Amino acid sequence: MSDHSKIIISACLAGEECRYDCHAKPNLQMIELVKSGKAISLCPEQLGGLSTPRPAAEIQSNEKVLTIDENDVSDEYALGAQEAWNQTKNFTIKKAYLKSKSPMCGFGQIYDGSFSGKLIKGNGVFAALLIRLGIEIESIE
Numbered sequence: 001m002s003d004h005s006k007i008i009i010s011a012c013l014a015g016e017e018c019r020y021d022c023h024a025k026p027n028l029q030m031i032e033l034v035k036s037g038k039a040i041s042l043c044p045e046q047l048g049g050l051s052t053p054r055p056a057a058e059i060q061s062n063e064k065v066l067t068i069d070e071n072d073v074s075d076e077y078a079l080g081a082q083e084a085w086n087q088t089k090n091f092t093i094k095k096a097y098l099k100s101k102s103p104m105c106g107f108g109q110i111y112d113g114s115f116s117g118k119l120i121k122g123n124g125v126f127a128a129l130l131i132r133l134g135i136e137i138e139s140i141e
């Protein structure tokens, strides 16, 4: 891997307390990858201007992202995904380790929009952008 090649890692997996509930989901392997300089950690929700803590949000059947108290945060999600990608512009990115089930980082499976814990097939907004860009994604619990 050259110096300019990096892996994207969801910041909450790298130990940052950036989730909606102010918690992290630390994963030792992810933390090590960031420490060693092989990976860059990003939280697209924060980069979209959303505060921490923030209300939980889920993608609805019409593809809008709504918070549990019914605010439409679709624009913040779109902006945050793009801004996260922009932050990697000096690197060659081929792979991303993304936090599972999140409406932003989830890959392959996300919550169904009913805030009842039900999962459906689908991708979070950032994961969908990376798929379009041809980046290999691995979902991490």
Ligand code: SF4
Binding pocket: 010, 011, 012, 013, 018, 019, 020, 042, 043, 044, 045, 046, 099, 102, 104, 105, 106
């Ligand atoms: Fe973690 Fe991604 Fe959600 Fe940020 S947007 S808290 S990195 S899952």
